[in-house]
Amino acid sequence: MPQPLPRAASLAARFHKVRAHSLALVHGLSAEDCQLQSMPDASPLKWHLAHTSWFFETFLLAESKHPPPPFDPAFKVLFNSYYIGVGERHLRAERGLLSRPGLDRVLQYRDHVDRHMLALLADSELRDTELDLIELGLQHEQQHQELILTDLKHHFSCNPLAPAWRAESADQSPRAGDDLGVAFQTYSGGLIEIGHQGSGFGFDNERPRHRVWLEPFELATRNVSNGEFLAFMLDGGYRRPELWLSEAWDHIGLHGWQAPLYWQHDEQGWSVFTLHGRVPLNHHAPVSHISFYEADAYARWAAARLPTEAEWELAAQSEDLAGLHGEVWQWTNSSYLAYPGYQPAAGAVGEYNGKFMLNQMVLRGSSVATPESHARHSYRNFFPAQARWQFSGVRLAR
Amino acid sequence: MPQPLPRAASLAARFHKVRAHSLALVHGLSAEDCQLQSMPDASPLKWHLAHTSWFFETFLLAESKHPPPPFDPAFKVLFNSYYIGVGERHLRAERGLLSRPGLDRVLQYRDHVDRHMLALLADSELRDTELDLIELGLQHEQQHQELILTDLKHHFSCNPLAPAWRAESADQSPRAGDDLGVAFQTYSGGLIEIGHQGSGFGFDNERPRHRVWLEPFELATRNVSNGEFLAFMLDGGYRRPELWLSEAWDHIGLHGWQAPLYWQHDEQGWSVFTLHGRVPLNHHAPVSHISFYEADAYARWAAARLPTEAEWELAAQSEDLAGLHGEVWQWTNSSYLAYPGYQPAAGAVGEYNGKFMLNQMVLRGSSVATPESHARHSYRNFFPAQARWQFSGVRLAR
Amino acid sequence: MPQPLPRAASLAARFHKVRAHSLALVHGLSAEDCQLQSMPDASPLKWHLAHTSWFFETFLLAESKHPPPPFDPAFKVLFNSYYIGVGERHLRAERGLLSRPGLDRVLQYRDHVDRHMLALLADSELRDTELDLIELGLQHEQQHQELILTDLKHHFSCNPLAPAWRAESADQSPRAGDDLGVAFQTYSGGLIEIGHQGSGFGFDNERPRHRVWLEPFELATRNVSNGEFLAFMLDGGYRRPELWLSEAWDHIGLHGWQAPLYWQHDEQGWSVFTLHGRVPLNHHAPVSHISFYEADAYARWAAARLPTEAEWELAAQSEDLAGLHGEVWQWTNSSYLAYPGYQPAAGAVGEYNGKFMLNQMVLRGSSVATPESHARHSYRNFFPAQARWQFSGVRLAR
Amino acid sequence: MPQPLPRAASLAARFHKVRAHSLALVHGLSAEDCQLQSMPDASPLKWHLAHTSWFFETFLLAESKHPPPPFDPAFKVLFNSYYIGVGERHLRAERGLLSRPGLDRVLQYRDHVDRHMLALLADSELRDTELDLIELGLQHEQQHQELILTDLKHHFSCNPLAPAWRAESADQSPRAGDDLGVAFQTYSGGLIEIGHQGSGFGFDNERPRHRVWLEPFELATRNVSNGEFLAFMLDGGYRRPELWLSEAWDHIGLHGWQAPLYWQHDEQGWSVFTLHGRVPLNHHAPVSHISFYEADAYARWAAARLPTEAEWELAAQSEDLAGLHGEVWQWTNSSYLAYPGYQPAAGAVGEYNGKFMLNQMVLRGSSVATPESHARHSYRNFFPAQARWQFSGVRLAR
Known part of the structure; x- marks a missing residue:
């Protein structure tokens, strides 16, 4: 029985971990929280979750030997960020105007992409360019993980109730220095x-x-x-x-x-x-x-x-x-x-x-x-x- | 046992009916749908539901002989529309940036206001000015019921998926005339x-x-x-x-x-x-x-x-x-x-x-x-x- | 020898007087003063002088039995204000960007129009519609005479040197009332x-x-x-x-x-x-x-x-x-x-x-x-x- | 009798030549031409002529041992470009709103500054820092000479009459190459x-x-x-x-x-x-x-x-x-x-x-x-x- 390539196996483990981390970041937030867009530069969290999946669906699944049917053909436009080479895209400043697909549906989309990507990674004949693209997709998702936090912070800052993402204090903890002056x-x-x-x-x-x-x-x-x-x-x-x-x-x-x-x-x-x-x-x-x-x-x-x-x-x-x-x-x-x-x-x-x-x-x-x-x-x-x-x-x- | 005034009894019935109609309008919509704000002129449905309740809480309950505690003190500012005489108000164009309070919480707010209003209407000593204000509040809510539909239509029109509020066709049904010319x-x-x-x-x-x-x-x-x-x-x-x-x-x-x-x-x-x-x-x-x-x-x-x-x-x-x-x-x-x-x-x-x-x-x-x-x-x-x-x-x- | 109509003779006298008053208003101002445009709503004085002449050239001279050659064909567009029926027009907000034609040339334009208009008014066969249009043109010019003063006031107000149009004080002189209260x-x-x-x-x-x-x-x-x-x-x-x-x-x-x-x-x-x-x-x-x-x-x-x-x-x-x-x-x-x-x-x-x-x-x-x-x-x-x-x-x- | 420094003498000759060149550039233009400002980035030619003089008056004459009286105290603000260290300045986008001082007056200003600068340059005790500033002033004026042409071109391009600065063709003359391809x-x-x-x-x-x-x-x-x-x-x-x-x-x-x-x-x-x-x-x-x-x-x-x-x-x-x-x-x-x-x-x-x-x-x-x-x-x-x-x-x- 053919075995996945060692690099593919390692990528599959990383894939699982990185994708799970995105979900962990939005844990405890409501569907309404995940839809906020407070300025054109900051996207809804729901959009980040979908767009990072779109990356894998578009550049890997749709280009693979046995491409699965698209989860939803409309997503091709809705969750493209700026890749002109891929075709049309939804206006950045209007990402917050999409109540449909709802968060539930986006989570199903992630699940669909994950299952097919893990199947793909089990394939014994993946080319290096595909493995490179998967690696790129994971790095890309990590970039969006940072944006999930910075965008959410901006969204919440517009609410006079000053909502909290997590109860414990963390982002004030790093110490730049004490009072002894800088060397x-x-x-x-x-x-x-x-x-x-x-x-x-x-x-x-x-x-x-x-x-x-x-x-x-x-x-x-x-x-x-x-x-x-x-x-x-x-x-x-x-x-x-x-x-x-x-x-x-x-x-x-x-x-x-x-x-x-x-x-x-x-x-x-x-x-x-x-x-x-x-x-x-x-x-x-x-x-x-x-x-x-x-x-x-x-x-x-x-x-x-x-x-x-x-x-x-x-x-x-x-x-x-x-x-x-x-x-x-x-x-x-x-x-x-x-x-x-x-x-x-x-x-x-x-x-x-x-x-x-x-x-x-x-x-x-x-x-x-x-x-x-x-x-x-x-x-x-x-x-x-x-x-x-x-x-x-x-x-x-x- | 003192009886509510006949006008109050009639208003109570209307109160019940009008308030229920607002909820009926949003039936079947998601919390995400109710948060959309597609332009400054159009408000989120959640805001309409809250603001019409705010009207009763502010002008009736808070001014009554035995005012109940405010449901949430922050709502005084969040759900004021433009009444300068009442104090500060949240910026109209940013109503769509409030994921908190969520729709669930707003429905609790409505419920709270309804219970206290119905208690008030059972009061045998309501003055005419109060009854007039209740009537005004109901007329006000009916105005917002129309806005709930016109605003939702605009919100949904911004989504390339063209979502529907109700499956059956209704708003095209009225007939202005046939082809025989106008008299x-x-x-x-x-x-x-x-x-x-x-x-x-x-x-x-x-x-x-x-x-x-x-x-x-x-x-x-x-x-x-x-x-x-x-x-x-x-x-x-x-x-x-x-x-x-x-x-x-x-x-x-x-x-x-x-x-x-x-x-x-x-x-x-x-x-x-x-x-x-x-x-x-x-x-x-x-x-x-x-x-x-x-x-x-x-x-x-x-x-x-x-x-x-x-x-x-x-x-x-x-x-x-x-x-x-x-x-x-x-x-x-x-x-x-x-x-x-x-x-x-x-x-x-x-x-x-x-x-x-x-x-x-x-x-x-x-x-x-x-x-x-x-x-x-x-x-x-x-x-x-x-x-x-x-x-x-x-x-x-x- | 045919005589001009009595109404035409009276209009000719008024024509002379009204046209001279426009020039009197800009007497003592420099060509630079007459080119200022401080906001889209206010036009350069030079433009007012030309546009009021354009009115007579376009609606009277060009439509007369023996139309004189246009003074300058380009003026048809440059000095149209908003009459879409007459054709294209220069952008209102950019009237101040025309150094050419200079004030000298605009004054020649006025002179040209005046001579031909007075010749026209000496015509014994002017129709009532033409006389009405001449009257309209004079009323139109009087409207612009008021704008010449209000626009100039705005133009000059933007100059920190606070230039004066006339030395003597006039526009503060009218008395609205004393301190005795209003009846x-x-x-x-x-x-x-x-x-x-x-x-x-x-x-x-x-x-x-x-x-x-x-x-x-x-x-x-x-x-x-x-x-x-x-x-x-x-x-x-x-x-x-x-x-x-x-x-x-x-x-x-x-x-x-x-x-x-x-x-x-x-x-x-x-x-x-x-x-x-x-x-x-x-x-x-x-x-x-x-x-x-x-x-x-x-x-x-x-x-x-x-x-x-x-x-x-x-x-x-x-x-x-x-x-x-x-x-x-x-x-x-x-x-x-x-x-x-x-x-x-x-x-x-x-x-x-x-x-x-x-x-x-x-x-x-x-x-x-x-x-x-x-x-x-x-x-x-x-x-x-x-x-x-x-x-x-x-x-x-x- | 004390002699001017050799460097000062050489600078005086350059001063004369550079200053004359600015005037040569506007030769043949009307006062109205020199007042145009077609966009905030482009200044009126009159302003360039005054501002370059302001530089010498402000940084040299006013700081010299025997400063002449200011030509006009208001010019200090009017013709400052962006030097915050010198104090207030007139808004860049509103330079075109100054009909006063007129071009004539600005030319008198240039003359005033020239006479005093040449007297200063005849001074036998000029310090190197002053000579450096004069050199900087001349280089500064040369920069504005280029802007005089580029700004004028833009101003004139907004006029549908397409006015010409000079009759002869010049700025199309340089040849970038023939059809033989680039090496x-x-x-x-x-x-x-x-x-x-x-x-x-x-x-x-x-x-x-x-x-x-x-x-x-x-x-x-x-x-x-x-x-x-x-x-x-x-x-x-x-x-x-x-x-x-x-x-x-x-x-x-x-x-x-x-x-x-x-x-x-x-x-x-x-x-x-x-x-x-x-x-x-x-x-x-x-x-x-x-x-x-x-x-x-x-x-x-x-x-x-x-x-x-x-x-x-x-x-x-x-x-x-x-x-x-x-x-x-x-x-x-x-x-x-x-x-x-x-x-x-x-x-x-x-x-x-x-x-x-x-x-x-x-x-x-x-x-x-x-x-x-x-x-x-x-x-x-x-x-x-x-x-x-x-x-x-x-x-x-x-």
Whole structure:
């Protein structure tokens, strides 16, 4: 009897685990919770659950030797995100207007996809390109797992009742530092290499590994804390134009920004909205939910600057800094552009990364919401300069 | 043992019936369906269910001699619509962002309010002002019953799956006329009276009954049909500037309007989205979901005009026209303004009508979605000229 | 030798006088001043000078028996305002982007049109329809003479240097009243007649004269003064939602209105920008540059209301009130709609009035900027409720 | 008798020449032409003439030992562009609303500043920092000389009369190439140096000169021609999503872009609006007035890419390519960010460059509108990706 390939067997185990984790994230939420869409950038949780399944159905099941019938032909359009190569797609800003299919039906869809995918993974003749696509689909689902948390946080933050996802407090727990001040680690630079290497998974935008020349620099040994950011605010940070880029100054004026997203001030002092409800500000935790604008202004105020992504990656290679991963994504002063020699992946999945390489800034590291197995030193996250609903913070360079 | 007042007993029966009808309207819909908000003008059904209860809790229960504890203090803000006299209110456009309270909780709220209201109605010492407020609350709930249907229709129309509220076809059934052409009834006008009279319920904006001088006029004996409106379209109606008011012409150009709302054309011809799904266009049914702009342009094309609200009401008094009620609201060429001697009701409920008396046009009659006991000849419905999501049509005058 | 008709001779004299007055208004202004366009609603003075000439060239000269060659074929599109029947038109909001033709060239255009029009008026065979159109053209030019002043005032108000049109002070001179309080005149109403009558000129929208039933009412014997409006402001007028229509309250919040247009407060107190520069507020002058919103809110604060246009016209017929003309246009609570039996004029000039009959409120009387021979009791001016750049004020009714 | 410093004498000669050139550019234009502002990004020519004078008055004359009285105190605010360190400024989008000061007055202002500046330059004790600021002021004025032409072109393009700045044709004359196809020059890369060096003038953003590692690459020996770009269009370039970045695709759809700015198609074929009026498309001239979006899409269509700014500068150092300067600015795929070790200039002039380092792409070279002495290989021009009103084109790399 033919055996599944060893790589397929390992992928099947990972498939089971990753898919189960998505469901675990929405456990305890109502169908109504999973339908919320509070802004065009943030999708309903139900949509995330369906779209990640759509990925496997579209790129794997429908292309396999014995494709199962589509679970529902309408889903092809409804749960496409932006893959033009796959055909039409439902308008992003209107994802919250779909009460049908209901959450129950989406969970059936997941179940259907899971069963057929596990059957496919048991196939002894899977090609490497298919295995690669499955791996990509799992990485893709992990990205959406982080979005499930950041989007839910934004959705719930619009409700004056301040609902909680989980009772226990977690996302305030990481410690950026105590009160002893921040230290800087020195790097001599030179002709270094960055980018993904080896046979493990990496997105196309992390490749090719290539040489970069770096001048000597220093990097802070930890991320900036809430207490430090508060000092910037108390020093008039949001009211001093000389600290801000021109576009940033216009933006904070237009939107009335005076603190990071989710911060609120009342007679009890500063509090922050979290996935566990509203809690008092923890001065020692890393500052989070700030835009590139704010990260950059803070750095200028602190007589420092943001690192480039090459500086960050070089430092990460030696792993002697705290909080590189698992606290907050760290804004860099690098625009999200192609590496020299960059080639998008073939086919529709080639739309995954390359077509967003404009007017976005790179964030490095990973956050408290990133699935553990999803963090890499060469990982290039990217968002527009004004985005704040991710767990995004700042580490200083100079 | 003291007995409830006869008027109170009668109101209690009506209370029971009206409140039950709201629930009947949402029967079979999911919690997700009831949370949809497809545009700022249309509210989630869950919100309608809660807001109509809030009205009774706020204006009756909270003001009664032995007020019950508030069901949930947060509801005071969440379910206020626009009564500034009552305090803060949740932003209208963000009603769809409330997954909490869930539908279950809102149904408990209704139940709580119902029990306390029925207890109140059993009270032998209710004052007339309280009975008047209860009557107002029921009329208010009936208005929201119509909105439940028109809002749901709009919500569902945004879903490419075209969900149906009920399987059976209903809202296409009324017949505006056959193919025999429309007849006109002549009225001699003169010094007539319009406005609400008698002791039955009427909103403050229907009062006082007053004299109006009318020149002789003619009114069509039925509403304009889909087939007639289609003839206007086929004659280039939407492309001929001379048929449109200046503001209307700009609006249809900007929004690309080429047909009434919910009409769609494909290789099978014209179809319309209804509460029962998408169905072929019924040429004999009254045209519906048109704006004042379109009603006015159609009338100009037909060498006629829209009636004034006084003309309509005079004709309705003699009741010799078909389709005055129960088909479509009929746009008039009257702006929604105060009658001579108008007095808003006292207190916060005085905000109900008067503060909207600007830049709205009056519609008369009632529609297929209007609760039966809610239609009156003196009723003044009003919407901005561009509104199309109500069951709004047109009857010609000249 | 054939003689011009007596009516033609009289029109020729008026033509000369009216056309000269337009030039007198721009005397002393630079070509740069005449090109300003500070908002889409306000046109460059150069455009007014050209458009009023375009009217005569298009509707009279080009249609005459021996039409002169067009002065410049491009002007047909450039200086059309909104007459769709005449063909294409230059975008209203971009009138300020035309440096060519320069003011010099526009003055040559006027001269060309004047010479040919006077030749036409010397023709012994002019038909009545032509004479009517010439009269319409002169009335049209007088309307633009008022706009020349109100638009210039707005243009100049955007310049921090606060330029003056004329050195002497004029538009603050009219006196609405002293400090003795306002009196009300009583009218018994009944079945009255309003609308234009007789053989003199009137726009189509003033016709036909028709009967209206009025209940008894009172009208203030003078317009509201700056001092009285200031009392409303000091009593929190702009901060009290109960005084405002719903749309008005939203509008003043969105735009931050806290005083009439052109008012400014500094350490010297209140001042107003005028066509003669910035001057201290004259408490006795009629309040001007207020919107319908503000007129309506003021009236509610003063326990009064705005008159209807029929009430105003009835009172004007007896001429026992001060300031009906020559001070400020007076907002009424009447929407700008067709009179019963209204017929638009034939041809493209029929677009003059009728197509704007929606979402506009009627103002009655005339202002300090209205050419003297242009004021009539039956005159129906109209603007959207938010418009403030006209000399618009308020007279109370109750 | 003390002599001016040799550097001062040389600067005085340059001052005279540069200032005269600005006047030469507006020679023949009317005061009305010089007041036009067709979009917020483009300023009135009068404003450019005044602002460049304001620079010298503010940073040199007002700071000198014996400052002359200000020509007009109001100019301090009116003609400040964005220097927050200098105080308030007039709103950029409203520069076109200033008819006063008139062009005559602005020319007097220039004369005043010129006389005092030449007196200052005759001073024997000028410090180096002052001489540096004068040099910066002249470079600044040269930048505005280019904007005078690009802004005027945009202003005039909004006039249906298509006015011409100069009769003779000039900006179509440069030849990008014939029909023989484009050749590529190979560079081996390695550890190179870019950035400004030597004692000549350079902006702070060109410094410091620093090392960059480059992989081998090829650069086209000339710029892309109109004919080549037309081939892209005829191959469906603007309708094929796979050729465009995601943001670009959304933008061209929203704005309906189907050709470069100023291109127009009618029965005679393609024509382009130029500073000399509308002329037939010259297939051999370099394509101009394209956005980064279009440059990038063209490159992808041509199976090539845009160069980085380091690649461009390395190639320019060997000067073996045609059209590096004097044809069109060439979009690169480099974001406008600080060089390693970048230090903004001290004082308010430090706002000149650094605060715009976000969401802008670098263009290299110079255009037909660039003053001749203003072009440098290390020059970093920058605009947002959608900007098209500059003379911007594309050179391919791979």
